[in-house]
Amino acid sequence: MGNLGFRGDHKGCSQRRCPGRIQLFLACVLALAGVRGANAQCYRFSSGTAASLTINITNLPAPTITPDGTGGTFYTYQLIAVAGNSASLSIGSTTYSLSPPTVALIQVDFNPLVTSLIMNVSGIVGTSAVAAQISLAGPTNLLQPAAPLPAVLPPASAWTILDILTTAGTTGSPTFTVDSITGCSGTVTPGGPGIAASANSLAFAYTIGGATPANQNVTITSTGSAFTFGAAAAALTGSNWLHLTPGSGTTPATLTASVTPTGLAAGNYRGTISIVASGTTNSPLSIDVVLTVTGGSGGGPGAGGLAITAGGVQNAAGYQNLLAPGGVFVVLGSAMGPASIVLATAPNYPTLLSGTSITFTPVSGGAAIDAKMIYTLDRQVAAELPSSTAPGTYAVRVTYNGQTSAPENVTVVARSFGIVSINSGGTGPAQSNIANVNGGISLVRFTSGSLAFNGLNFTLTPAHPGDILTLWGTGGGADPASDAGTSGGDQTAAGNFVVTVGGRQVTPLYAGTSFGFPGLWQVNFTLPADIAPDCFASVQVSAGGQTSNAVTVAIAPAGQSACVNAQLSPAALARLDAGGSIVFGAFAAAKVTADTSAGKVVQESVSGEFARFTAAEWALLFSGPRFDACTVYDRTYPVGGKDPSSPEAFLDAGANLPLSGPNVASGVALATVSTPIGPAYGTAPAVGTLVNGKYTLTGNGGSQVGPFSASVTFPTSFTVTNWDSITQIDRTQPLTLNWTGTGFDQVAILVNSATRIGSLNHIVSVNCTVPASPGTYTVPRAALALLQPVGASGANFGGLAVTGMSTATPFTANLVGGGTLDFSAFAADLQVTKNIAVQ
Secondary structure (H helix, E strand, O other): OHHHOOOOOHHHHHHOOOOOHHHHHHHHHHHHOOOOOOEEEEEEOOOOOOOEEEEEEEOOOOOOOOOOOOOOOOOEEEEEEOOOOEEEEEEOOEEEEEOOOOOEEEEEOOOOOOOOEEEEEEOOEOOEOOOEEEEEEOOOOOOOOOOOOOOOOOOHHHOOEEEEEEOOOOOOOOEEEEOOOEEEOOOOOOOOOOEEEOOOEEEEEEEOOOOOOOOEEEEEEEOOOOOEEEEEEEEOOOOOOEEEEOOEEEOOEEEEEEEOOOOOOOEEEEEEEEEEOOOOOOOOEEEEEEEEEEOOOOOOOOHHHOEEEEEEEEEOOOOOOOEOOOOEEEEEEEOOOOOOOEEOOOOOOOOOEOOEEEEEEEOOOOOOEEOEEEEEOOOEEEEEOOOOOOOEEEEEEEEEOOEEOOOEEEEEOOOOOEEOEOOOOOOOEEOOEEOOOHHHOEEEOOOOEEEEEOOEEEEEEOEOOOOEEEEEEEOOOOOHHHHOOOOOOOOOOOOOOEEEEOOEEEOOOEEEEOOOOOOOEEEEEEOOOOOOOEEEEEEEEEEOOEEOOOEEEEEOOOOOOOOOOOOOOHHHHHHHHOOOOEEEEEEEEEEEEEEEOOEEEEEEEEEEEEEEEOHHHHHHOOOOOEEOOEEEEEEEEEOOOOOOOOOOEEOOOOOEEEEEOOOOOOOOEEEEEEEOOEEEEEEOOOOOOOOOEEEEEEEOOOOOEOOEEEEEEEOOEEEEOOOOOOOEEOOOOOEEEEEEEEOOOEEEEEEEEEEEEOOEEEEEEEEEEEEOOOOEEEEOHHHHOOOOOEEOOOOOEEEEEEEEEOOOEOOOOEEOOOOEOOEEEEEEEEEEEEEEEEO
16 A cells, blocks of 8 residues: 555645555445345255266356445355365356365455356265355455354264355345255255254243243254253343253253343343254254343334344444444444345435434434434444534434334544454454555465455565554544545544554554545554564554554564464464464363452362364454553453353363372263353362372363363462452552462463443453562553452452462364364463452
8 A cells, every 4th residue: 555655744645635445445344344144055965976066156246346435245255175075166267276185165255356156076976075165245344254154164074065155235146056966955964963953043022011921942853863962041142031941951852941031121132042962063053042122211122123232333343332423333233224235325425225314312402413324234234423423422213214213322422443353343353454565455464475356466464563554443533524535634643643552652654534435544553663573462542532442463573474473373373364263272270269258268170171263252362452461351242242252162072071180089070061152171179189290181082172181280389478468459559469389380360340331241351471480570550540440249340360370281182173273271270369349
C-alpha cells in the first residue's frame, strides 16, 4: 500500500483521496463480519469401488466488486481428503493437489472471481476409501477463513462419504453435476462405530409468568456394539436454564432435557447438549437447544419473534458494547430481516433496507435518530451511526416489515475504536498490512508466503521492527465527511490516539477515516526499531480515553521469514496461518490450600485435557496489555457461555488415564469428565498423597489421541511468607509477594476480578509468571489498575492465587486423524488461593 503515501504526511494522503485497494477488502470485513449459513447435499461412494469422480459446480453468482467494495456474493472453498488416495481441487486456472497418506487440507480463503468450480477425486480402491469435503460459504468476508471445518476428523479408514455444503448467494443458486457416485441425503456420517441422536436440535418456548415448558426426550443409539457415554448440558447464553438427566448411560438410552426459564428476560437463548462416547468416530455429538422467552419488556421479542439479543448492539469490528458517532455497528437478534442477506451500496447508505430500519432514541428525551443501513439478515443487521449523534444513552429498536422490537439500551461515547481481526470476531491476530512490504499489498501472518487475488500478489509475512503497519477498524469518532464517503483527515491529535504494541506506546502516523466507506478507519504506525520479536505481540488502540479490543500481531526478528515461539513449531504456526488449529496436551498434579470462611482447606488433584485451539483462542491469553512479567486478560461473555480463550474442543484419549507414583495405589487413573466440548480427565487423591517424587501419567489411546506417557517431579514445599497479611488488593498500589520453598523453579501469580452485568460475565485477570529464585515479585500498579472494584464474596468478587511450579515436562502423542501434539506439558504445582476484595 505504498501508494497510500506512508511518509508521515498522512493529512496529504487523505487529501489526495488515496486509492486504498485494501480498503475495499476491509470494507467487506466490516460489512459481513460473522455472517454464515449453509444447506447440504450428500453423496456416497460405493465402498471398495475403483472410481473417478468429477464434480462441476456452476451458476455461482459472479461477484460484482465495485469501487465502493460492497456489491456481490463472495465465496470461499475448502477441500479435505484422507486415506491413501490423491485428489485435486481446480478453481479457475489454478489446481491444488493433495498427496497421501495423511489427512490433508486445502483451504482457499479468497474469492477466485470465477463462476464455476471443478473437483476431481481418483484412486478409490479396496477398503482405502477417500473422503473429501468442499465447503462454499457465502456471503463471507474476503480476509478470513471459510466456515469452520469439523472439530474432529474421523480416522481415515472411516470416511466413505463426500459432502458438499453450499450457500446460495443473493442472486441465484449453485447448480451441481455429479458423476460416478450414488446419491444419498443428509450431512456427513462417518463410517465405523458411531452414536446418533433422535434429534439434532430442541426448541423450547416460554411466556413470562406462564407454565414451564414440558420436558423433551432424546434417544441415543449406536451403530455396532453398545457404547457407554457421558452427557452434559450447558447454557451458552443466559444462566443455568438448561438441564439434562441422566448424565451417563449405555446405548440405547433416553435422555430428558428440561428448562427453568424463571428470571430470564425476554429474548432468545442458546444452549447445547454434548454426548461423549469413547471408541466412536463422531464423538462428541452435539445437540443445539434454543429457548425463546416472550412477554415482559426490554430486549425481548416484538411481534413475530422480532428481538434484539441482550447486549447484542456492538461495534462491528471490536464487538464492544460502547458505540461511537460515525461508527459501524451490528445488532444481533432474531427475525430482524430477510432470510438471505441484502447489502446496501456505499457510500450513500439508506435508512431503510429491504424492510429493515434501526432507530436510536435518547433515553433522556428527544427525537429518534435513523441509522444508515449497511446490510440486513434475519439474525444480524449492520448500520452506521450518523456522526451527528451526541454521546449518551439510547434505546435501540429494529423494525422489520412494520414490526418493531423491544428496546435495547446502548451507550454512545465520543470514541470507541474497534480493531478488525482475522477471525472477524475482534479477537486473535489483527488483520494488518505492512506499508513498506510489496507496496502495501501484504498481510501480517506468522509465517511467509504469497497469495494471488484479484490481479494482486499479496505478500504474507510477519512484521519486523521498524515496519509501518496499518490497523483497520471502526468507531474512531465523528467525521461528517466520512458519512458522505470522503474523509476529514488525520484525527491523531484531536482524538489522542495511541497504539500500544508489545507493551510500547506509539503515536500513530495517521488515524482517520478512509475514502469510499463510511465508518471505516485506518491507524498507521511504526513498530519501534528495538521492539522485542513476538508471535503474539499485544496490540490495542486508545482514543478519547477509551481502549479498543485487544488483538495481536506477529513480529519476527530482522531478516527472519517466520516469527519464533517457544511453544509452537513453524509448521504449527503455518497451520494457524492457513485457518487450521493446534492441539495442546496439558496436565497438572496440584495441591491447593484455599482460605475459606471455615479456615484453610487443602485439596489435591491430577487433571487435564487434550484441547484443540484456533489461532484466536490461543492468542487471547497473550493479547492483553503487558506490564513487566504480567499480562492482563479482559473479557465479557454470557453467563453460562464460553470464555473466548477456551478451546473449541477437548479430544478423546481413552476411557481413563492410569497414574503411578509415591502413595498412589495400583489401579488409580484419571477418569473421564464429560463437558459440552468433549472429555476432560481428573482424579482427586486423598490429602497427603502428593509428595516430593516422580509421578507418571499414561494413556492407552482413544478415538482421537494415541498412547502417551508423561512424568513430572512434585515439588517439596512452597510458602508465601506474607500471605496472611494480604487482606485486600489496592488498585492504586503495587502488590508484593514473598515466598520460600524447594523443588519449584517458577511462580505464577493470578489476580482477578469477576463481575456480573445482567446476563454477562466480566472477568479481568492479571497473570504473572516469574522465576522462583529471587523469592519475591511485585505486581505493577498499572496492571492492578485494570481490575474492577469488587468484594470478597457474592456475585462480584476478587481472587488471588500464587503457585510454585516445578519444571513442566513435555511429552508426545500421535493424533488418530494424523499428526502429533503441537505442544504438551505435565506440571506439578503447590498453590495458595483465596477470595479477596479489590478496592
